[in-house]
Amino acid sequence: MTKELKHPYCKYVQSLPIDNLHKQYHDFRYGYRITNDNELFGRLLLEINQAGLSWDIILKKEDNFRKAFDNFEINKIAGYTNHKVEELLNNKGIIRNKLKVNAAVYNAQRIIELQNEHGSFYQWLCIHEQQDYTKEKWTKLFKSNFKFTGGEIVGEFLMSTGFLAGAHDENCAIHSLIKNTKYG
Template sequence: MSYCSYVVTLSNDNVHKQYHDNEYGFPLTSDDELFARLVLEINQAGLSWTTILNKKDNFFKAYNNFNIRKVAKYDQKKIDALLNDAGIIRNRLKIHAAIENARKILEIQKEHGSFKSWLDKNHSLTKEEWVKLFKKHFRFTGGEIVNEFLMSSGYLPGAHTEDCPVYKKIAKLKPVWMK
């Protein structure tokens, strides 16, 4: 069963229905939004997406709305606060990955103007090439994390089936994978 078929059966206030209809596969335009999605995908590893969706607002509060510059400056005191925050996933490796990945995005911004520009420049890569590129630059980015990040942010097709009404909405926005 596809994600699209699954969410049709859910009530409008369900976290999956909200995410599917309003976020999943929609092109993201700001570096902070892209960073947020990457961190959420990393935190999902080994857990259910329901857990992440239910904690999403807490993640935004805990990580300063995923402001890349702020997260890149996190020190041990902030790491300890995150490790003690029951509202998020308290995994030391995932927290350190968020900080290191924020720092890497700052380097990418310096070289390419923005994280989005860097992603756009690489949009023609295959899934396998994307995974290699992410593993080279970022921490905690295996194949499934990279795939979901790219699909959920409009860089790879597959977030929605073609008969899904949301697919048509996204197509009007011309995500990178349609170019």
């Protein structure tokens, strides 16, 4: 049984039934701070795979992505071989795009480098968040560090993980809930 929150909601989910995947994502995950590096990486991977598609498609395939990409474990993905990449490209449960799959492997390798430099991917994000980066500055930073990260992908990744404002309408009950949450 899921907890139902009272209205008001963001306009795009107001008419959705409580058990709708997009509504569940909105209410319990979108805009909430993620501190775990593997989960941050997983969200980035999902945002990259959403490019050109609807978010509903990604939400429906999320469990398949999690299984196919070893529960988003950065260290495992960074070591993927050509054989594993081919296996992913033949997996009908995920988005089979060679550029996106190769970006996942490259981005995992780059995150390991950032972890070595800054202690964690999360800490690297926090350092830049403290500098009050605009979406444009974040996008430039991501494009210089990762593959397949344009403005929309970066903006959605940062909003969905609580690093950039704008995930919810200001009158949305979830916006107030998230705003009143403290992050460590």
